[in-house]
Amino acid sequence: MKFSILVNEGPYQHQASDSAYQFAKAALESGHEVQRVFFYHDGVNNGTNLTTPPQDDRHIQKRWSEMAESNKVDLVLCVAACQRRGIVDEGERDRNKKDATNVADGFRISGLGQLIEAAIESDRLVTFGD
Amino acid sequence: MEEEYAGGVEKKFIYINRRAPHGTVYALESLETVLIGAAFDQDVSMLFIDDGVYQLKKDQSTDSIEFKNFSKAFRALEMYDVEKLFVEAESLQERGLSEDDLLVDVELVKRGEVKDLIDQQDVVLSF
Amino acid sequence: MSTLNIVNKSPFEKRSLDQCLSRIGSDDAVLLIEDAVVVAMAGTRYESDLKSAAAAKKLYVLTPDVEARGLADKPVVEGFTQVDYKGFVALVTEHDRVHSWL
Numbered sequence: 001m002k003f004s005i006l007v008n009e010g011p012y013q014h015q016a017s018d019s020a021y022q023f024a025k026a027a028l029e030s031g032h033e034v035q036r037v038f039f040y041h042d043g044v045n046n047g048t049n050l051t052t053p054p055q056d057d058r059h060i061q062k063r064w065s066e067m068a069e070s071n072k073v074d075l076v077l078c079v080a081a082c083q084r085r086g087i088v089d090e091g092e093r094d095r096n097k098k099d100a101t102n103v104a105d106g107f108r109i110s111g112l113g114q115l116i117e118a119a120i121e122s123d124r125l126v127t128f129g130d
Numbered sequence: 131m132e133e134e135y136a137g138g139v140e141k142k143f144i145y146i147n148r149r150a151p152h153g154t155v156y157a158l159e160s161l162e163t164v165l166i167g168a169a170f171d172q173d174v175s176m177l178f179i180d181d182g183v184y185q186l187k188k189d190q191s192t193d194s195i196e197f198k199n200f201s202k203a204f205r206a207l208e209m210y211d212v213e214k215l216f217v218e219a220e221s222l223q224e225r226g227l228s229e230d231d232l233l234v235d236v237e238l239v240k241r242g243e244v245k246d247l248i249d250q251q252d253v254v255l256s257f
Numbered sequence: 258m259s260t261l262n263i264v265n266k267s268p269f270e271k272r273s274l275d276q277c278l279s280r281i282g283s284d285d286a287v288l289l290i291e292d293a294v295v296v297a298m299a300g301t302r303y304e305s306d307l308k309s310a311a312a313a314k315k316l317y318v319l320t321p322d323v324e325a326r327g328l329a330d331k332p333v334v335e336g337f338t339q340v341d342y343k344g345f346v347a348l349v350t351e352h353d354r355v356h357s358w359l
């Protein structure tokens with residue numbers, strides 16, 4: 001089956017993004033496809049490459065980036081949520097005249113339409129939030 | 131940032147709103163998703179239950195908290211072909227509200243009918 | 258047509274489990290994850306409510322979240338089925354849609 005996942009909360013604050021990751025991992029291991037993970041609201045904070053969690057803790061962003069690379073999972077950060085929270089790629093940096101970028105490997109910034117499209121094209125949408 | 135979707139698939143989407151507006155961002159973002167999603171020509175319903183019914187309360191005035199009063203946008207949903215707004219009667223009643231307190235016309239459903247409504251859907255979106 | 262309902266809040270804190278149970282049918286399922294798993298353990302004040310709910314609907318609890326909270330040493334409420342993440346995935350495939358009661 002083809003799954004898409006919606007993540008509504010940021011990393012380390014709430015279990016939602018961990019639950020989403022464990023679910024995605026189990027889905028892939030069960031032979032399913034995870035088409036897209038859409039990060040919305042504070043969920044976009046999963047996609048910054050500026051975090052340095054303590055060494056004995058899980059690295060939430062890296063786990064997502066590695067999953068994207070090894071399983072072709074499309075990780076999409078909601079553009080409006082990113083703009084409000086300071087998650088910036090090159091396009092956003094140039095458009096809004098910022099001096100840095102911080103989108104991690106495997107993540108891309110795009111519109112809410114990507115969530116709707118994922119819901120249309122996937123067999124199931126599973127939401128993790130507060 | 132409207133996106134066109136030419137996939138030709140039409141699914142039934144229901145947006146389930148269970149939270150009051152303003153205290154958290156979810157009510158606003160649910161409405162944003164509905165408005166963006168309208169470009170995809172899908173079958174869209176919105177259901178307001180529990181504290182979600184407060185999203186439709188008329189006379190919201192957000193000037194003093196410096197928030198955008200997005201409740202006005204519910205009146206514009208018709209222009210986006212989003213016409214199926216369901217409100218659970220018991221949720222209104224428990225909160226001392228009636229249909230007259232709402233800023234748009236809605237269809238009232240009973241608590242026992244919510245399952246039937248959800249059973250008709252392909253996708254449930256909740257934030 | 259059936260729905261997998263996901264609840265993630267303890268009923269000692271939030272009412273989402275009750276709000277979910279009052280609106281679903283006998284062919285629907287409920288999966289407790291995150292903080293909601295505390296109520297799947299026998300001996301809480303909600304046990305009898307959940308026993309009657311389990312007689313009419315399918316109730317599941319996510320074992321990794323039970324273990325994380327140190328509750329694996331307690332018996333689960335009669336009628337609950339324990340699943341791991343792969344079981345969670347299977348439940349999603351077995352139902353027509355998923356509704357997270359956030």
